[in-house]
Amino acid sequence: VASKSQTKKPRNRYHHGNLRRALLDEALAMIRSDGVSGLTLREIGTRLGVSRTALYRHFADKGALLEAVATDGFRTLREQLVTAWNQAGHDLAGLDAMGVAYIHFAVASPSHYRVMFGGFVEPSGHQPELAVEAAGALQALVDALIALQRERLVHGDDATTMAMFVWSVVHGVAMLAIDGQLHESVNVATISQYAVERLRTGVAVTT
Amino acid sequence: VASKSQTKKPRNRYHHGNLRRALLDEALAMIRSDGVSGLTLREIGTRLGVSRTALYRHFADKGALLEAVATDGFRTLREQLVTAWNQAGHDLAGLDAMGVAYIHFAVASPSHYRVMFGGFVEPSGHQPELAVEAAGALQALVDALIALQRERLVHGDDATTMAMFVWSVVHGVAMLAIDGQLHESVNVATISQYAVERLRTGVAVTT
DNA sequence: ACCTGAACACCGTTCAAGT
DNA sequence: ACCTGAACACCGTTCAAGT
Numbered sequence: 164v165a166s167k168s169q170t171k172k173p174r175n176r177y178h179h180g181n182l183r184r185a186l187l188d189e190a191l192a193m194i195r196s197d198g199v200s201g202l203t204l205r206e207i208g209t210r211l212g213v214s215r216t217a218l219y220r221h222f223a224d225k226g227a228l229l230e231a232v233a234t235d236g237f238r239t240l241r242e243q244l245v246t247a248w249n250q251a252g253h254d255l256a257g258l259d260a261m262g263v264a265y266i267h268f269a270v271a272s273p274s275h276y277r278v279m280f281g282g283f284v285e286p287s288g289h290q291p292e293l294a295v296e297a298a299g300a301l302q303a304l305v306d307a308l309i310a311l312q313r314e315r316l317v318h319g320d321d322a323t324t325m326a327m328f329v330w331s332v333v334h335g336v337a338m339l340a341i342d343g344q345l346h347e348s349v350n351v352a353t354i355s356q357y358a359v360e361r362l363r364t365g366v367a368v369t370t
Numbered sequence: 371v372a373s374k375s376q377t378k379k380p381r382n383r384y385h386h387g388n389l390r391r392a393l394l395d396e397a398l399a400m401i402r403s404d405g406v407s408g409l410t411l412r413e414i415g416t417r418l419g420v421s422r423t424a425l426y427r428h429f430a431d432k433g434a435l436l437e438a439v440a441t442d443g444f445r446t447l448r449e450q451l452v453t454a455w456n457q458a459g460h461d462l463a464g465l466d467a468m469g470v471a472y473i474h475f476a477v478a479s480p481s482h483y484r485v486m487f488g489g490f491v492e493p494s495g496h497q498p499e500l501a502v503e504a505a506g507a508l509q510a511l512v513d514a515l516i517a518l519q520r521e522r523l524v525h526g527d528d529a530t531t532m533a534m535f536v537w538s539v540v541h542g543v544a545m546l547a548i549d550g551q552l553h554e555s556v557n558v559a560t561i562s563q564y565a566v567e568r569l570r571t572g573v574a575v576t577t
Numbered sequence: 578a579c580c581t582g583a584a585c586a587c588c589g590t591t592c593a594a595g596t
Numbered sequence: 597a598c599c600t601g602a603a604c605a606c607c608g609t610t611c612a613a614g615t
Contacts, residue, residue: 182579198489204608214581216609225608273489280549281488282405282480297551324564327546327556331565335542339534342487344504349534357531358538365572389598411589421600423590432589 183221185211190232194274199283204228226284230293233279237296240268240279244303253310255317255367261307262333262359269337270351276341280334304329317366325366332362390428392418397439401481406490411435433491437500440486444503447475447486451510460517462524462574468514469540469566476544477558483548487541511536524573532573539569 189210193202204225208215222228243264251260269276278284284293305326311317317325336358340351396414411432415422429435450471458467476483485491491500512533518524524532543565547558 203606205606216582216611217580219609220579277489280545280551282484282549298553301553320564323553324556324560327553327561328565328568331542331546331561332539333542334546335538335540338487338545339538339541342489344487346505346508346530346534349531353531354534354538357527358535361535361572365568410587412587423592423601424599426590427598 230284234293236279237300241300259359265333273341437491441500443486448507466566472540480548
């Protein structure tokens with residue numbers, strides 16, 4: 164733990180301990196406080212006590228930095244989905260928990276979430292890592308649905324199609340919540356609960 | 371019609387026929403071809419053969435221009451939703467048609483759609499026109515659901531909550547499609563159809 | 578190998594001045 | 597009232613030069 168906290172204030176050192184990680188963390192902090200449009204490469208350098216151009220040793224350009232931010236987000240999202248699924252038990256309640264966890268992630272880190280889905284990164288990009296992490300987050304959902312299918316708890320439809328649908332629902336709720344587009348009479352908790360219930364009704368096998 | 375096409379190439383005129391409308395149209399054209407990040411106020415002025423600062427006579431700043439673009443988008447979206455609802459007949463098939471029309475609008479004009487939902491405009495803004503148009507688009511959906519409730523075709527749940535749920539689903543599908551996040555084995559038509567069907571299952575009264 | 582400082586091209590916005 | 601040209605502050609990025 165001590166060796167990691169060492170990289171926190173690395174001033175007056177020619178060789179930066181782990182500049183790439185520090186740049187990424189600072190970018191995340193700036194995005195969180197000032198939004199995506201408030202992120203400037205120059206300010207990152209200033210805050211880290213490093214030249215404005217030092218960043219280019221670790222990222223090709225601003226787009227590559229945002230790509231790394233998005234990749235980091237998908238990794239975190241997958242972890243939280245898997246945790247929710249495991250903690251709730253591998254049943255329909257687990258599916259509910261994943262939906263809630265998904266929306267919670269987006270609402271808790273709206274700007275980070277927007278970098279992942281706001282069109283800032285090209286999905287057809289040559290960087291495979293982003294695609295791998297994004298696919299991994301979706302796979303957590305597919306795996307859960309397959310497990311539920313095995314126990315005859317959800318329809319036997321194509322699992323990937325079902326997963327895309329479930330993802331669409333929680334993604335839609337999350338985006339509307341972030342954008343402040345939810346009608347005043349319908350708060351996040353209400354619509355989340357309603358969505359999860361209707362999701363279950365639409366997907367689960369009626370006994 | 372002739373009087374409108376007159377504003378198309380208004381060069382060498384001190385008094386511009388309808389500069390505000392021309393600025394908005396040019397902004398839409400630039401967004402469509404180059405994306406939101408490709409929109410620059412300077413280029414708009416150049417293309418219209420007008421000073422770079424002429425725009426500030428009609429819009430407070432770039433944000434106000436984007437706000438107008440978003441407002442325009444919500445107005446078009448509502449029109450297309452109402453048209454779909456009316457043409458398909460005021461029944462469950464009409465609800466399907468609205469869902470398809472919604473996704474079609476987003477996929478056909480991805481950058482315009484992103485301005486409406488990409489966090490570029492503050493929903494808490496002092497400009498009431500944007501909020502009015504956004505609420506109007508949602509209202510088209512609420513009205514349809516109320517009509518369906520009257521005929522006992524959908525559940526008697528709170529219509530606004532139901533509308534927010536339906537909106538979330540089509541919004542989620544649309545955003546994932548625009549972002550290119552749909553899994554390769556699931557194209558837009560497939561997930562749209564699946565979503566509309568599951569939506570109906572989740573919302574309709576089971577006879 | 579990694580970092581620096583100056584420089585370049587570009588942008589949104591302001592403002593005194595024109596008609 | 598509406599528009600213009602010059603100017604200001606800011607940004608991403610490049611590049612020869614340093615250690």
